[in-house]
Amino acid sequence: MTEHFDPATLRQWWPKPATPRSIVIFGAGSIVGDAHLPAYRNAGFPVLGLYDPNADKARALTETWGIRAFASEDEALAVKDAVFDLATPPATHAAILSKLPFGAAALIQKPMGSNLTAATEILDICRARQLKAAVNFQLRFAPMMLALKDAVERGFLGEIVDFDAWLALATPWGLWPFLKGLPRIEIAMHSIHYLDFIRGLIGNPLGVHAKTIGHPNHDVAQTRTAAILDYGDRLRCVLSVNHDHDFGRKFQACEFRISGTKGAAYVKLGVNLDYPRGEPDELWILPSRWRRMGLRAAARRMVSRCLCQSHGQPAALCHRRRRRPDRLRRGCLADHGAGRSRLSIQRAAGDAACAIAKV
Numbered sequence: 108m109t110e111h112f113d114p115a116t117l118r119q120w121w122p123k124p125a126t127p128r129s130i131v132i133f134g135a136g137s138i139v140g141d142a143h144l145p146a147y148r149n150a151g152f153p154v155l156g157l158y159d160p161n162a163d164k165a166r167a168l169t170e171t172w173g174i175r176a177f178a179s180e181d182e183a184l185a186v187k188d189a190v191f192d193l194a195t196p197p198a199t200h201a202a203i204l205s206k207l208p209f210g211a212a213a214l215i216q217k218p219m220g221s222n223l224t225a226a227t228e229i230l231d232i233c234r235a236r237q238l239k240a241a242v243n244f245q246l247r248f249a250p251m252m253l254a255l256k257d258a259v260e261r262g263f264l265g266e267i268v269d270f271d272a273w274l275a276l277a278t279p280w281g282l283w284p285f286l287k288g289l290p291r292i293e294i295a296m297h298s299i300h301y302l303d304f305i306r307g308l309i310g311n312p313l314g315v316h317a318k319t320i321g322h323p324n325h326d327v328a329q330t331r332t333a334a335i336l337d338y339g340d341r342l343r344c345v346l347s348v349n350h351d352h353d354f355g356r357k358f359q360a361c362e363f364r365i366s367g368t369k370g371a372a373y374v375k376l377g378v379n380l381d382y383p384r385g386e387p388d389e390l391w392i393l394p395s396r397w398r399r400m401g402l403r404a405a406a407r408r409m410v411s412r413c414l415c416q417s418h419g420q421p422a423a424l425c426h427r428r429r430r431r432p433d434r435l436r437r438g439c440l441a442d443h444g445a446g447r448s449r450l451s452i453q454r455a456a457g458d459a460a461c462a463i464a465k466v
């Protein structure tokens with residue numbers, strides 16, 4: 108008999124390490140300021156310092172966060188027993204990994220290289236140097252995704268027979284200058300999170316049919332993907348991803364529908380809508396009637412602990428407004444209404460970091 112469904116019992120957290128190791132970050136880019144450093148601070152993980160060949164960027168971030176800026180790559184590599192956090196462009200991952208101390212722990216930002224050859228090289232380096240490495244796929248560690256996985260594993264939905272991912276939105280690709288001219292964008296940079304999450308939830312498919320294309324209005328290599336993941340004859344899995352639905356918020360969407368033989372779930376990924384301001388995430392589960400899950404309440408409290416990187420004071424106290432999206436991304440969390448969505452990214456990044464910090 109299936110247990111009684113009590114949403115409050117769904118697990119939304121990941122165990123923390125008893126003795127977290129020091130963290131050394133490579134890269135002082137936007138993801139480090141927006142997500143890694145806030146997540147580590149919220150989780151109480153010790154960040155020793157960071158290295159970026161762009162000394163100005165490194166200085167700006169280290170001053171804001173009160174951490175050390177390593178003067179050279181060698182200085183950063185010399186830290187003993189650290190977790191090395193590679194928040195660098197994919198093309199640089201292999202070179203840094205090949206210099207890490209033998210047996211070191213590494214968290215590698217996605218994607219794992221720019222193509223299959225680079226990913227294979229990274230895998231070979233990790234094996235040869237016996238690195239304890241993980242790729243930073245935080246979506247599967249997001250509170251709502253942990254809750255959904257728990258609900259599925261506890262049988263509230265029955266056998267999963269359908270997974271539908273539907274995105275129709277406008278993604279501001281210009282926020283990431285390093286993407287300019289890259290040959291692989293949509294799947295490698297974005298949908299890769301969905302593919303990882305789907306694999307975590309329902310396992311590996313037998314095969315994949317996919318087509319990914321660009322759009323005549325811009326030169327980003329691919330922004331639209333249609334994919335069928337082949338799970339045989341009982342489970343249908345489809346992704347329809349369109350980052351060029353730039354016609355206002357009204358009919359935009361970023362959502363998953365998961366159906367089982369006994370129930371269903373609906374997920375809204377708020378952060379991608381009106382990025383980077385974001386909207387609240389939503390998770391609804393139906394074993395007998397639709398119920399919206401309360402997602403981890405710590406979010407609002409954490410806002411006050413996050414520093415505004417533009418204005419240098421606790422985000423919750425900072426009311427200055429900036430209009431330009433590129434500024435928004437690097438700017439104040441509370442000011443930009445990032446609230447729960449952005450914080451859930453940070454929490455998920457923290458939980459992803461837990462996975463590696465425990466090694």
Ligand SMILES: NC(=O)c1ccc[n+]([C@@H]2O[C@H](COP(=O)([O-])OP(=O)(O)OC[C@H]3O[C@@H](n4cnc5c(N)ncnc54)[C@H](O)[C@@H]3O)[C@@H](O)[C@H]2O)c1
Nearest residue numbers: 133134135136137138158159161194195196197216217218
């Ligand atoms: N997991 C996610 O959701 C997510 C989101 C955004 C970005 N990312 C990934 O994070 C990485 C960085 O993205 P970003 O938006 O911060 O990019 P960014 O361009 O803002 O920053 C990259 C930084 O890396 C630095 N760098 C380059 N080579 C280096 C080296 N050898 N050592 C140290 N630093 C070096 C650059 O100077 C730059 O400051 C990318 O791989 C990207 O795909 C992941």
